[in-house]
Structures are given as C-alpha cells and as structure tokens.
Amino acid sequence: DAAEIVGALIDHQAVRRINFTGSTQVGRIIARRAAEHLKPCLLELGGKAPLIVLEDADLDEAVNAAAFGAFMNQGQICMSTERIIVVDAVADAFAEKFAAKARGLACGDPREGKTPLGAVVDQRTVSHVNALIDDALAKGAKALAGGKSEGVLMCATVIDGVTAEMNLYRDESFGPIVGILRARDEADAIRLANDSEYGLSAAVFTKDTARGLRVARQIRSGICHVNGPTVHDEPQMPFGGVGASGYGRFGGKAGIDSFTELRWITIETEPGHFPF
The missing domain is CATH 3.40.309.10 (Aldehyde Dehydrogenase; Chain A, domain 2)
Incomplete structure (x- = not known):
C-alpha cells in the first residue's frame, strides 16, 4: 500500500527531508504528515x-x-x-x-x-x-x-x-x-x-x-x-512553484540549498571579553 509505505518513510528518523513530485491533493497529505515531525518538504505539485x-x-x-x-x-x-x-x-x-x-x-x-x-x-x-x-x-x-x-x-x-x-x-x-x-x-x-x-x-x-x-x-x-514554451527545464536552474503548485526549489545551487543545512561556526583567535 503506497500510503502506508510513504507514511512509514516520512515517520522514520533516518529521513530528514522530503521531496515529492505529484498531485496537489497528495502533496497536502505529505506536508501535514511531515509537519508532525517538523521535517521540511520540497513539493512540486500540479499546474495550470x-x-x-x-x-x-x-x-x-x-x-x-x-x-x-x-x-x-x-x-x-x-x-x-x-x-x-x-x-x-x-x-x-x-x-x-x-x-x-x-x-x-x-x-x-x-x-x-x-x-x-x-x-x-x-x-x-x-x-x-x-x-x-x-x-x-x-x-x-x-x-x-x-x-x-x-x-x-x-x-x-x-x-x-x-x-x-x-x-x-x-x-x-x-x-x-x-x-x-x-x-x-x-x-x-x-x-x-x-x-x-x-x-x-x-x-x-x-x-x-x-x-x-x-x-x-x-x-x-x-x-x-x-517567448518560450511553458515546458522548459534546465538542470542548473531553480525549479518549483508557488500556491497550490507547492514550495521549495530544486536544481542547481537552489537544490543544494534545499537539501543541506546552513550552519554558523565560529573560531575565536583572541581571549574573549565578557561582562563578568
């Protein structure tokens, strides 16, 4: 059963992000399930x-x-x-x-x-x-x-x-x-x-x-x-929609950003100054 299998994948702790391409109806179900675990989603859904x-x-x-x-x-x-x-x-x-x-x-x-x-x-x-x-x-x-x-x-x-x-x-x-x-x-x-x-x-x-x-x-x-068709995709460009077409971007740098965590790491080279 597809719904049961996908649900188990979303729930599993080893899965940290979800990328779904499909209908808006199913995308909403996946987004709700992922939100229960505070897992970010990338959703590429329907279009008109x-x-x-x-x-x-x-x-x-x-x-x-x-x-x-x-x-x-x-x-x-x-x-x-x-x-x-x-x-x-x-x-x-x-x-x-x-x-x-x-x-x-x-x-x-x-x-x-x-x-x-x-x-x-x-x-x-x-x-x-x-x-x-x-x-x-x-x-x-x-x-x-x-x-x-x-x-x-x-x-x-x-x-x-x-x-x-x-x-x-x-x-x-x-x-x-x-x-x-x-x-x-x-x-x-x-x-x-x-x-x-x-x-x-x-x-x-x-x-x-x-x-x-x-x-x-x-x-x-x-x-x-x-002056080009609506059907046009390039692997290096950010692909994704708004509204009922979903959210998030994949492709190129946008895809890397979507599937990695941006972190802040510091190195102090001098003794710190503290108020106490």
Whole structure:
C-alpha cells in the first residue's frame, strides 16, 4: 500500500527531508504528515500553466511553442500549457493558426512513424478529459480541434472561448487538451493568468522583450519564459512553484540549498571579553 509505505518513510528518523513530485491533493497529505515531525518538504505539485499571446507577438512562433507545451507527452507534464490567453486583437488569427496546427498532429503508436501524440496514462484520464470537454461545450465554448475519445489514444484538443464558469478554466487536465481564453488587453491577460490557485510555469509572447519581462514579473508563478514554451527545464536552474503548485526549489545551487543545512561556526583567535 503506497500510503502506508510513504507514511512509514516520512515517520522514520533516518529521513530528514522530503521531496515529492505529484498531485496537489497528495502533496497536502505529505506536508501535514511531515509537519508532525517538523521535517521540511520540497513539493512540486500540479499546474495550470498560462501562455499569454500579446498583440505584438510572432504568432507562428507562439503557435509552435503553445502546441509543444500543450501536447508534448500528451499534456501529461506539470508544466504543460493548460491555458492560452490571447488578447482580442489577434485572438481570431491565433486561434485559426493554432487549431490548424493541432489538427495536423497525428495520434497513434509513436513507433509507427510521425505520431507526436501517443496514449494517455489510463482510462481515468480519458474520462476526466471527456468530462472537461462536455462541461465546456455545454457552457458555450467551441471545439476547434480534437474532441472526446473512447480509448487512451486521444487527439490534440483545442477548446476556444473558455470562461471562468467552466471546469476547464480551473481544473488541471493532465491530458492533450488546452483552452483558449480571450483577454481585452495586457492587463486583462495578466489578471487571467493569475486567476488560478496554481503557479508553476508560465510564458508570454511579445516582440518587445522589455515588455515581456515586465509582464513576466507580474505573473504569479515560480517560472516564466518570455517567448518560450511553458515546458522548459534546465538542470542548473531553480525549479518549483508557488500556491497550490507547492514550495521549495530544486536544481542547481537552489537544490543544494534545499537539501543541506546552513550552519554558523565560529573560531575565536583572541581571549574573549565578557561582562563578568
């Protein structure tokens, strides 16, 4: 039993720190158990990564990055692009290009040729994604590519017109589905990006790098890439999130700091001066 084994590991005195990668639900359980022993945790949990497309973005580059971020590994990555937030001025043009890209991504056995999308992990994922699609379409969204599936081979699915009352707006899909949210302007795009309990990875596309950096600094996330996909990791960089995406950092110096204790040691070279 996984829960029993993990609990025993956390409780054991030989274990001084815990590093967990997984769901936010399980992360909360582990954090509570570790807190009983005053053991620090490093938690890398769920995500709902936003990718913002501003009106001055290179749309072709944004489309390619969004497709990679949303559908790489069938969208089963904590950093996967779950929300594409596009300003109204370029929303129609982006949606058309992105939907065409998604429709061109074959789904099947990766060993049999150019099939970038393979199977999702299990039938429960299929049911979850299908439910997100049903809910969004029932509440006014439109499917621009893909759709529901009966089996674990799921096509790249693009849902346009996602709004706050839809489950796809907030719930992590962990599957090959992405929603397009339309924003009035830059400020509204930032608001939408931050309207989530999660805060792991994010991205913003603009030809003005200074503007991109300014927007990135306003997004509540542990990671943000300007003109790059949300799925991007480098071993020397601090990796981790905020909010329901967890806390702590691993990778590079941050990882060393997370798994070591900072100590203060002194050596006196002269006789001390004491008040008594």
